[in-house]
Amino acid sequence: MPTTTDRPTRSNLALRLGLARKARTSRHRDVQGNSTRAAVLGAGDGLITNVSLVLGVAGASAAGPAVRLAGLAGLLAGAFSMAAGELVSVRAQDELVRREIAVESEELRSDPEEEQRELAAMYRARGVPEEDAATVARILSSDHAVALDTHARLELGIDPDAVGSAGAAGVSSFFAFAIGALLPLLPWFFISGTAAVVASIVVGAVAAAALGSAIGALTGRGMLRTAARQLTAAAVAAGVTYAVGTLIGTHTTS
Numbered sequence: 001m002p003t004t005t006d007r008p009t010r011s012n013l014a015l016r017l018g019l020a021r022k023a024r025t026s027r028h029r030d031v032q033g034n035s036t037r038a039a040v041l042g043a044g045d046g047l048i049t050n051v052s053l054v055l056g057v058a059g060a061s062a063a064g065p066a067v068r069l070a071g072l073a074g075l076l077a078g079a080f081s082m083a084a085g086e087l088v089s090v091r092a093q094d095e096l097v098r099r100e101i102a103v104e105s106e107e108l109r110s111d112p113e114e115e116q117r118e119l120a121a122m123y124r125a126r127g128v129p130e131e132d133a134a135t136v137a138r139i140l141s142s143d144h145a146v147a148l149d150t151h152a153r154l155e156l157g158i159d160p161d162a163v164g165s166a167g168a169a170g171v172s173s174f175f176a177f178a179i180g181a182l183l184p185l186l187p188w189f190f191i192s193g194t195a196a197v198v199a200s201i202v203v204g205a206v207a208a209a210a211l212g213s214a215i216g217a218l219t220g221r222g223m224l225r226t227a228a229r230q231l232t233a234a235a236v237a238a239g240v241t242y243a244v245g246t247l248i249g250t251h252t253t254s
């Protein structure tokens with residue numbers, strides 16, 4: 001919330017009305033910031049998935065080629081799954097937004113007076129004095145595109161400019177997961193046995209802590225806390241899978 005004096009200057013009023021929101025939100029939730037966060041979260045998923053998978057298979061005392069195969073299969077399966085999920089959800093959300101905006105547009109055409117009253121009421125509910133609210137609602141309602149944009153933001157809570165590209169989201173999800181999944185698998189292309197297990201654990205721990213702090217930095221929460229959380233999640237997942245791998249491995253080979 002902007003902190004301004006209560007003097008009803010023009011900019012103050014604009015801030016209170018949320019007119020300045022467009023400029024501010026497009027800077028805040030720029031595509032960069034959003035996709036960076038999605039990428040970091042996706043890489044975190046890939047990391048936890050494959051540090052578990054690699055250590056689980058290694059725990060079953062499998063040879064290097066088996067661990068590499070399992071790790072690569074896990075990387076591809078997870079990356080495709082993430083991409084498909086992202087594709088479907090972004091497309092579904094897009095359709096929902098488009099439909100809601102179409103409904104609102106139709107309402108604006110069929111009953112502009114009622115929509116203008118509705119807009120004035122929304123500004124009054126936000127603490128704008130009655131007369132100012134009526135004035136702003138009248139000005140904004142004089143242009144269909146502006147009115148539609150305002151109704152979408154205030155009434156529906158939708159940012160009409162933030163229509164995502166499903167394809168781009170799918171591709172970046174794929175690579176984010178793949179990169180995270182590749183990290184704990186990398187040592188197995190160079191070494192094997194206990195050395196590779198230790199290397200996977202070290203790489204996995206360092207990457208989990210780094211991704212965790214990045215999440216903390218991007219979300220504005222404590223970096224130490226998010227790093228610890230990510231590290232714990234990875235350790236629990238990998239520990240359990242390793243234990244299961246050890247158990248099953250012993251049973252099938254004996």
Ligand SMILES: [Zn+2]
Binds near residue numbers: 104151155
């Ligand atoms: Zn409306």
